[in-house]
Each structure stands twice: as C-alpha cells, then as structure tokens.
Amino acid sequence: MRIKRLNWDKRNVFHIARHRITVKDVEDACSDRHIARKVRDRYLIYAETKAGRHIFIVLEKTGDNFRPITARDVSESEKKIYKKKMK
Incomplete structure (x- = not known):
C-alpha cells in the first residue's frame, strides 16, 4: 500500500506523543516498506523507521490522504512476525 500524504493536526500529534x-517516526515508517491490513474503515500498519524502531500505526483514509489515529511501539511478538513477513 502506498501512503503519499499524512494529515496532521494538534490532536493526533499530541496523541502519538503520549x-x-x-511525527518523524510515523512519516519514516509509512514512506518505507510496511505491512498493511484494512480493518473496517482503518488501516493497521506495521513498519520500521529509518532508525530501526518498529512501530504500529492506525490510519484513517481521508480522500487520497491518510490521518494517523494512533501509533505505538510494537511488542516483541509483533516484531518477530513483522521480520518474518518482510523477508
């Protein structure tokens, strides 16, 4: 899945900061290879930042763009699954 643009506002920037x-972590992760799965009206993204950090991101599609809803570090078990699928 190609993610061209992310829509940021104070609310989602503050939420992921918690x-x-x-923002750079999410932008890095979405611009590179990632695993994406659509669940209802959201996209679940498992990705790695350029610095090597593995994160999980929830995006909502808004037209041609995406709005980050939340993001967090992945668990060790999620990281193993990600690495296996990305081989």
Missing part, C-alpha cells in the same frame, strides 16, 4: 512516537 506513546513516545514522533
């Missing part, structure tokens, strides 16, 4: 995730 999980110690930055």
Whole structure:
C-alpha cells in the first residue's frame, strides 16, 4: 500500500506523543516498506523507521490522504512476525 500524504493536526500529534512516537517516526515508517491490513474503515500498519524502531500505526483514509489515529511501539511478538513477513 502506498501512503503519499499524512494529515496532521494538534490532536493526533499530541496523541502519538503520549506513546513516545514522533511525527518523524510515523512519516519514516509509512514512506518505507510496511505491512498493511484494512480493518473496517482503518488501516493497521506495521513498519520500521529509518532508525530501526518498529512501530504500529492506525490510519484513517481521508480522500487520497491518510490521518494517523494512533501509533505505538510494537511488542516483541509483533516484531518477530513483522521480520518474518518482510523477508
């Protein structure tokens, strides 16, 4: 899945910051290879930042763009699954 643009506002920037995730982390992760799964009206993304941090992101599609809803570090078991699927 190609993610061209993310829509940011104060609310979602503040929300991901509570999980110690930055806008740069999400932008990096979405611009590179990732695993995406659609669940209802949301996209669940498992990805790795350029710095090597593995994160989980929830996106909502808004037209041609996506709005980050939340993001967090992945668990060790999620990281193992991600690495296995990305081989």
